[in-house]
Amino acid sequence: xxxxxxxxxxxxxxxxxxxxxRATRLDLPEPEPELHLAARLSALAARNxxxxxxxxxxxxxxxxxxxxxxxxxxxxxxxxxxTPYQPEISQGTLQSIYEYxxxxxxxxxxxxxxxxxxxxxxxxAEAALMTCRATRRDRVLVSRAVHPHYRETLRTYFGGDLELxxxxxxGDGDAAGTTDLAALERxxxxxxxxxxxxxxxxxxxxxxxxxxxxxxxxAHAAGxxxxxxxxxxxxxxxxxxxxxxxxxxxxEGQPLGIAPQYGGPxxxxxxxxxxxxxxxxxxxxxxxxxxxGQRAFVMTMRAREQDIRxxxxxxxxxxxxxxxxxxxxxxxxxxxxxxxRDVASLGAARASELEQALAAVGVPxxxxxxxxxxxxxxxxxxxxxxxxxxxxxxLAGLVLAEAxxxxxxxxxGLLVCATEVTTAExxxxxxxxxxxxxxxxxxxxxxxGAGSDRRIAAGxxx
Amino acid sequence: MSVPTDxxxxxxxxxxxxxxxxxxxxxxxxxxxxxxxxxxxxLPDTGRTVDQFAAFGVVESVKAVSDLFAPVSGExxxxxxxxxxxxxxxxxxxxxxxxxxxxxxxxxxxxxxxxDADAYDALIAAG
Numbered sequence: 378x379x380x381x382x383x384x385x386x387x388x389x390x391x392x393x394x395x396x397x398x399r400a401t402r403l404d405l406p407e408p409e410p411e412l413h414l415a416a417r418l419s420a421l422a423a424r425n426x427x428x429x430x431x432x433x434x435x436x437x438x439x440x441x442x443x444x445x446x447x448x449x450x451x452x453x454x455x456x457x458x459x460t461p462y463q464p465e466i467s468q469g470t471l472q473s474i475y476e477y478x479x480x481x482x483x484x485x486x487x488x489x490x491x492x493x494x495x496x497x498x499x500x501x502a503e504a505a506l507m508t509c510r511a512t513r514r515d516r517v518l519v520s521r522a523v524h525p526h527y528r529e530t531l532r533t534y535f536g537g538d539l540e541l542x543x544x545x546x547x548g549d550g551d552a553a554g555t556t557d558l559a560a561l562e563r564x565x566x567x568x569x570x571x572x573x574x575x576x577x578x579x580x581x582x583x584x585x586x587x588x589x590x591x592x593x594x595x596a597h598a599a600g601x602x603x604x605x606x607x608x609x610x611x612x613x614x615x616x617x618x619x620x621x622x623x624x625x626x627x628x629e630g631q632p633l634g635i636a637p638q639y640g641g642p643x644x645x646x647x648x649x650x651x652x653x654x655x656x657x658x659x660x661x662x663x664x665x666x667x668x669x670g671q672r673a674f675v676m677t678m679r680a681r682e683q684d685i686r687x688x689x690x691x692x693x694x695x696x697x698x699x700x701x702x703x704x705x706x707x708x709x710x711x712x713x714x715x716x717x718r719d720v721a722s723l724g725a726a727r728a729s730e731l732e733q734a735l736a737a738v739g740v741p742x743x744x745x746x747x748x749x750x751x752x753x754x755x756x757x758x759x760x761x762x763x764x765x766x767x768x769x770x771x772l773a774g775l776v777l778a779e780a781x782x783x784x785x786x787x788x789x790g791l792l793v794c795a796t797e798v799t800t801a802e803x804x805x806x807x808x809x810x811x812x813x814x815x816x817x818x819x820x821x822x823x824x825x826g827a828g829s830d831r832r833i834a835a836g837x838x839x
Numbered sequence: 840m841s842v843p844t845d846x847x848x849x850x851x852x853x854x855x856x857x858x859x860x861x862x863x864x865x866x867x868x869x870x871x872x873x874x875x876x877x878x879x880x881x882l883p884d885t886g887r888t889v890d891q892f893a894a895f896g897v898v899e900s901v902k903a904v905s906d907l908f909a910p911v912s913g914e915x916x917x918x919x920x921x922x923x924x925x926x927x928x929x930x931x932x933x934x935x936x937x938x939x940x941x942x943x944x945x946x947x948x949x950x951x952x953x954x955d956a957d958a959y960d961a962l963i964a965a966g
Binding site: 655680681685686689 | 879881899900901902903904906
């Protein structure tokens with residue numbers, strides 16, 4: 378083959394790669410028997426903290442997942458199946474995606490749901506691009522209360538000709554921490570630079586509930602589309618996007634029976650109204666009948682995908698998070714609508730108990746507006762308090778200064794959440810430990826040493 | 840099968856019928872045949888300006904999605920509303936009921952840039 382190419386060595390095929398970037402030998406130890414290796418890896422994994430009382434949310438939420446989810450996922454037919462390229466042969470795969478799409482359509486109250494995307498941030502970015510294509514405008518407004526990671530992903534996608542602008546939040550009063558509607562209206566009013574889409578989250582990153590219908594009205598009045606970033610479990614008790622005029626919904630499907638893991642793999646939810654069905658990226662599974670009149674699932678609108686439409690396609694995506702979408706479907710089917718309502722309500726109740734317990738040790742909320750199951754509290758020197766609570770077995774949520782360094786109102790903030798798996802004991806542990814830490818007891822030498830050695834893991838339930 | 844001789848054609852298989860300063864545009868039977876069953880046609884809004892040889896819409900079949908290219912420049916007067924409910928008209932009646940847009944012609948001289956029936960027939964024959 379080298380001869381046919383007129384080359385003398387395989388190395389010549391890699392000449393375009395700069396020498397400094399070419400692979401060299403990996404510095405690995407000698408091979409070991411499997412038992413020794415397994416023990417070594419287990420010891421490494423054991424350095425993770427997995428039994429903390431966790432109050433961490435910030436876009437990823439711990440929920441109890443019925444064993445049926447894992448049992449289904451581990452089946453070989455699902456576990457190793459790749460995205461079908463002659464899809465109609467894989468009727469089972471298509472049916473599972475169709476059922477996922479149907480369940481999510483019911484949950485978000487919109488007409489069309491894609492087969493799923495990489496995760497919430499990617500889905501949100503795709504939603505933003507949809508608004509630009511559909512309106513033929515190139516400016517998108519995103520609330521500062523949308524998750525900072527999502528906004529960062531949006532910035533990555535919005536290189537080149539597209540413009541992304543952040544809408545500020547209300548500074549004080551009962552609406553503090555939510556999207557500033559007056560500012561939004563001003564930004565929309567610049568007729569020289571018409572807006573394609575407005576993006577807001579419900580609940581928002583700080584856990585607060587936003588005036589979504591009002592945001593939608595302002596967007597539509599300016600001819601822009603409205604994108605709602607949603608948390609799926611909350612939709613059991615909050616009005617879904619379809620009910621308040623959202624054109625597109627995006628979100629993270631992890632809370633639907635998928636463990637926090639270590640940042641992934643997750644599940645990008647994307648849904649839209651029927652009017653936008655030709656703009657939505659991702660795969661779509663539809664239902665029809667075959668020549669013999671039998672029910673048949675098909676991958677539909679295929680001609681719009683990137684392998685056929687190429688540079689004119691809505692996106693480069695050509696697959697989905699099939700296994701995670703299946704997990705979400707099994708979760709929803711097993712928990713059911715009443716169960717999901719219980720999950721959301723219990724979480725809200727626990728969060729309320731948490732708020733009271735923390736207030737009782739002198740730590741109030743930063744904001745006063747309504748929240749569902751997540752909120753910010755203020756403590757002096759939050760990073761240090763967070764570390765000292767970790768030493769006492771409590772993962773006290775997220776240090777907001779690290780997530781939002783440019784917002785002085787959030788300095789010394791901790792974003793904490795509770796779900797249906799949070800126990801009264803854990804809440805008591807948190808409050809007691811916090812009271813101790815704030816009471817000024819200096820850490821012992823043992824505590825200080827142990828704290829620096831550990832790594833944080835998102836505590837899983839299973 | 841020869842194409843209508845009273846029309847002009849683009850290399851991308853659009854046809855145009857001129858009546859005064861109004862032009863009616865569609866795609867040829869050859870194009871519709873190649874595409875297969877048409878399921879959706881995306882047309883520009885009334886009032887939008889289209890430029891000669893630039894994309895002004897999209898035609899979608901079960902196996903492909905293709906851009907539509909304007910034979911002449913001008914302002915869109917009307918899109919064929921019937922295509923929304925009956926896109927198959929493009930297959931059954933490509934030169935009549937399957938028309939796509941009517942445009943107010945900005946530069947009549949642009950018609951000279953187009954192919955006549957013989958030239959278009961030759962183009963298709965060449966494959």
